[in-house]
Amino acid sequence: MTRRADKRRKLFRHVRHRDGVCHRQRGPVRSGNIGQHSKKTSCAWPEYGPYSTNEHEPEGLACRCVAMSSIPPPSAPPDVRYPDLEIEDDPRAQEREWRVKRISWVFLYGIILAAVLGFFGDGPASRVTARPEGADWLVSYERWLRRGAAEDLTVWLNPDRSPRSFATVRVNGAWASSMEIIRFEPAPQTQRLEAGGALAFYFALPAGDAPTRLNIQYKPRGWGPVDGQLAVNEGPWARVWHFVFP
Amino acid sequence: MDMVIRAAAIYMFLLILLRLMGKRTLSEVSTFDFVLLLIIGDATQNALIEQDPSLTTAILVILTLVLLDLALSFLKRFTGLESWVEGRPVVLVAYGQPIARHLRASHVSHDDILQAARLTQGLERMNQIKFAVLETNGGISIIPYPHATP
Numbered sequence: 001m002t003r004r005a006d007k008r009r010k011l012f013r014h015v016r017h018r019d020g021v022c023h024r025q026r027g028p029v030r031s032g033n034i035g036q037h038s039k040k041t042s043c044a045w046p047e048y049g050p051y052s053t054n055e056h057e058p059e060g061l062a063c064r065c066v067a068m069s070s071i072p073p074p075s076a077p078p079d080v081r082y083p084d085l086e087i088e089d090d091p092r093a094q095e096r097e098w099r100v101k102r103i104s105w106v107f108l109y110g111i112i113l114a115a116v117l118g119f120f121g122d123g124p125a126s127r128v129t130a131r132p133e134g135a136d137w138l139v140s141y142e143r144w145l146r147r148g149a150a151e152d153l154t155v156w157l158n159p160d161r162s163p164r165s166f167a168t169v170r171v172n173g174a175w176a177s178s179m180e181i182i183r184f185e186p187a188p189q190t191q192r193l194e195a196g197g198a199l200a201f202y203f204a205l206p207a208g209d210a211p212t213r214l215n216i217q218y219k220p221r222g223w224g225p226v227d228g229q230l231a232v233n234e235g236p237w238a239r240v241w242h243f244v245f246p
Numbered sequence: 247m248d249m250v251i252r253a254a255a256i257y258m259f260l261l262i263l264l265r266l267m268g269k270r271t272l273s274e275v276s277t278f279d280f281v282l283l284l285i286i287g288d289a290t291q292n293a294l295i296e297q298d299p300s301l302t303t304a305i306l307v308i309l310t311l312v313l314l315d316l317a318l319s320f321l322k323r324f325t326g327l328e329s330w331v332e333g334r335p336v337v338l339v340a341y342g343q344p345i346a347r348h349l350r351a352s353h354v355s356h357d358d359i360l361q362a363a364r365l366t367q368g369l370e371r372m373n374q375i376k377f378a379v380l381e382t383n384g385g386i387s388i389i390p391y392p393h394a395t396p
Binding site: 081082084085087088089090093094097098101104105108148246 | 255263266268296329333334335336337340351376377379389
């Protein structure tokens with residue numbers, strides 16, 4: 001409702017006075033406020049009935065506009081629960097709080113379950129294995145990382161399809177700038193900075209027909225998403241996407 | 247900059263977590279709870295200062311935590327935040343009758359109330375209690391019937 005429309009409808013609000021009765025008075029006109037009534041219709045909201053007083057509301061508060069169905073019959077006893085006890089409890093707010101707590105406990109247990117499954121790293125939901133189309137190698141890494149926590153990225157080379165005595169592993173600039181490499185296993189013969197901040201590592205491969213495993217241990221420098229790429233030799237690039245939790 | 251944000255994040259997390267755990271948790275600190283608090287403190291320490299053992303970092307983190315607490319106490323006074331942060335008292339026993347729903351929701355047992363009645367008022371039975379109230383600090387206050395006071 002616009003301010004002009006509010007003004008035209010002459011909205012009033014009912015405020016509880018010292019005598020315990022709701023008195024009508026001009027109030028700040030804000031659309032949808034509880035306790036506001038127009039002069040003609042007695043209540044600004046058509047689906048609600050007349051205003052009612054609440055015994056527990058202190059003087060000066062806006063009287064509540066309640067649904068007709070929730071107004072107790074005139075013969076109903078007043079809601080005075082503890083007449084001997086002066087206490088500022090609020091049963092409705094308390095019920096709401098307990099409900100929020102129950103929901104939040106489920107949510108907190110959900111976080112623990114997610115952590116066990118690996119949604120915060122180190123678990124089945126985090127481990128990713130990528131193999132680009134046509135490549136004779138695959139890369140295995142953790143998708144969900146934590147800032148400052150060390151993780152492994154492993155490249156597997158297939159000797160049947162890659163009969164080389166060396167291999168070059170390249171990571172693009174986005175990955176190299178976001179991660180701090182701690183150590184290699186085996187150690188590379190040499191490494192080189194390439195265009196765009198990419199890093200190339202040259203590994204000498206051992207003789208034999210067993211799959212060769214190259215391991216890079218690293219830790220994230222910052223937090224947030226890291227959209228990296230990795231390639232072996234001149235082969236296609238594999239996308240290496242992480243999210244780093246703070 | 248980073249350490250201030252980390253301290254603020256830890257402060258907010260602990261504030262919300264302890265509020266969600268309920269009033270009784272804060273009041274009833276057993277030996278195991280005490281050990282748990284120490285472990286929480288140790289786990290928090292690493293996140294707060296990371297690998298920076300400098301005096302400056304320690305002072306900044308402590309300042310952030312204390313001033314956030316001060317700001318929260320001001321906010322509680324001048325806004326409606328107090329009932330949200332502290333909660334409201336809950337009547338557990340009215341006129342000698344335990345209110346089962348309130349006991350269940352607050353995680354308070356009959357034994358807890360009788361224990362509080364024995365410790366604070368020297369009462370023997372539930373029907374000697376006029377009111378038992380779970381206060382916002384997690385303690386149970388007992389108001390006995392006048393004739394039941396020893």
